[in-house]
Amino acid sequence: MPSAWTGPAAESAVEPVNVNSSASPETTVRSSYVPPHLRNKPQGAVGPVDNHSFGSGGGGLGESRENLGSAGVGNSLATAGGAWGSRSATASGIPSSGPGSGGRFSAGGWNKGGGSGDVRSNGLRSGSNGKSSWGVGSDPDPFPKEEPRDALFDQENTGINFDAYEDIPVETSGENVPPAVSTFAEIDLGQILNENIRRCKYLKPTPVQRHAIPISLAGRDLMACAQTGSGKTAAFCFPIIAGIMRNSPPGRPRGGRKAFPLALILSPTRELSSQIHDEAKKFSFQTGIRVVVAYGGAPIQNQLRDLERGVEILVATPGRLVDLLERGRISLSSIRYLALDEADRMLDMGFEPQIRKIVEQMDMPPAGRRQTMLFSATFPREIQRLASDFLGNYIFLAVGRVGSSTDLIEQRVEYVLDADKRSMLMDLLHAQKAQGTSSQG
Ligand SMILES: Nc1ncnc2c1ncn2[C@@H]1O[C@H](COP(=O)(O)OP(=O)(O)OP(=O)(O)O)[C@@H](O)[C@H]1O
Numbered sequence: 001m002p003s004a005w006t007g008p009a010a011e012s013a014v015e016p017v018n019v020n021s022s023a024s025p026e027t028t029v030r031s032s033y034v035p036p037h038l039r040n041k042p043q044g045a046v047g048p049v050d051n052h053s054f055g056s057g058g059g060g061l062g063e064s065r066e067n068l069g070s071a072g073v074g075n076s077l078a079t080a081g082g083a084w085g086s087r088s089a090t091a092s093g094i095p096s097s098g099p100g101s102g103g104r105f106s107a108g109g110w111n112k113g114g115g116s117g118d119v120r121s122n123g124l125r126s127g128s129n130g131k132s133s134w135g136v137g138s139d140p141d142p143f144p145k146e147e148p149r150d151a152l153f154d155q156e157n158t159g160i161n162f163d164a165y166e167d168i169p170v171e172t173s174g175e176n177v178p179p180a181v182s183t184f185a186e187i188d189l190g191q192i193l194n195e196n197i198r199r200c201k202y203l204k205p206t207p208v209q210r211h212a213i214p215i216s217l218a219g220r221d222l223m224a225c226a227q228t229g230s231g232k233t234a235a236f237c238f239p240i241i242a243g244i245m246r247n248s249p250p251g252r253p254r255g256g257r258k259a260f261p262l263a264l265i266l267s268p269t270r271e272l273s274s275q276i277h278d279e280a281k282k283f284s285f286q287t288g289i290r291v292v293v294a295y296g297g298a299p300i301q302n303q304l305r306d307l308e309r310g311v312e313i314l315v316a317t318p319g320r321l322v323d324l325l326e327r328g329r330i331s332l333s334s335i336r337y338l339a340l341d342e343a344d345r346m347l348d349m350g351f352e353p354q355i356r357k358i359v360e361q362m363d364m365p366p367a368g369r370r371q372t373m374l375f376s377a378t379f380p381r382e383i384q385r386l387a388s389d390f391l392g393n394y395i396f397l398a399v400g401r402v403g404s405s406t407d408l409i410e411q412r413v414e415y416v417l418d419a420d421k422r423s424m425l426m427d428l429l430h431a432q433k434a435q436g437t438s439s440q441g
Pocket residue numbers: 156157158160162201202203204205206209227228229230231232233234272275342
């Protein structure tokens with residue numbers, strides 16, 4: 001029986017294909033909703049919105065979800081007249097400028113000098129009593145005195161082949177899409193954030209960052225299809241942090257035991273939330289912005305205490321957040337930035353009622369009065385509905401899968417007897433290991 005195996009590049013790139021295999025009756029009904037980026041298509045140019053694939057190379061993705069990540073990225077995405085199209089989105093009546101679009105950074109950067117919302121060298125905004133004017137304590141300096149400050153940032157990045165990012169196809173659609181950038185220097189994120197980016201050893205933006213950051217900094221809502229590992233965390237954190245710094249929150253409601261975050265990042269799992277929390281803390285270092293995480297499966301008391309100390313950016317899983325909201329310990333009335341990470345996974349996990357409750361039924365400002373970024377690896381009908389309900393006049397961004405281009409993957413077929421499979425596999429693994437060691441040495 002033939003067996004196929006892939007080289008190391010493939011191993012790191014392989015992820016479960018995100019298709020909805022159990023086709024519900026709903027998936028066979030053609031949606032009447034057409035997302036903004038697909039409207040005004042010439043007939044025939046657009047397939048059913050719930051069925052087109054992104055970079056699939058055409059194979060095996062006839063299910064109800066598009067898959068953005070299968071091998072062969074680059075085939076269909078870049079195709080003219082491809083399913084993603086590039087026509088303008090239809091205006092939905094939401095002004096294209098959202099929160100954060102009003103102000104402009106000065107040429108020298110907004111956080112260098114004094115002025116309102118000035119940032120002291122210790123990163124705290126100066127208040128009359130020398131405390132944070134946002135009524136929050138700052139996290140203690142996480143760096144031991146003797147250690148260089150870069151210690152926080154020492155964890156090196158993942159081993160992702162960043163050179164491969166250059167080939168990743170990207171497509172945007174919508175009205176007046178802000179141009180992408182190719183370096184962080186082209187975007188004025190402010191001195192402190194730039195310094196933290198340097199500490200993180202991010203030399204240049206990944207494709208999703210190149211597009212998403214200018215879009216979000218311009219105050220636009222964003223629907224981004226991008227895979228895990230594409231650099232989404234920075235793509236939504238940088239604009240949030242820069243936006244909070246730029247607009248120096250005036251007189252945020254304080255007092256009592258209720259927290260009033262300015263930004264909410266929803267993510268499906270405790271692990272992902274902690275990961276985002278860790279990253280966001282690095283990016284926010286010395287900005288005075290407090291990042292707090294709240295997830296289920298951990299004692300709520302510690303999280304409550306953490307919230308009481310103040311929070312600008314709240315990273316949360318939907319279930320735990322609903323709990324905190326129902327306890328009256330959080331108000332969403334000050335939210336100016338909402339990011340939903342891995343939205344498709346949240347829906348797969350059954351979080352839609354909680355997400356809708358959080359976004360639509362509590363006190364969060366509606367679309368148009370907050371800025372919303374929706375990230376998802378796939379773009380099935382349920383995500384399209386969320387996008388149409390949560391976003392205003394959004395820009396659609398589709399980024400191919402990192403590390404999936406076929407030339408990164410070596411495929412070989414070895415014919416072996418069933419009885420020899422195990423030893424063959426061990427040989428292959430050992431050979432690879434030896435190869436890896438010798439190539440490094
Ligand atoms: N511009 C960059 N330069 C170098 N490394 C980067 C850059 N952007 C992100 N990274 C690193 O790449 C890794 C993957 O990024 P990140 O975790 O943001 O991906 P993600 O798409 O958000 O994944 P997840 O869905 O797991 O959160 C991280 O280790 C991150 O620090």
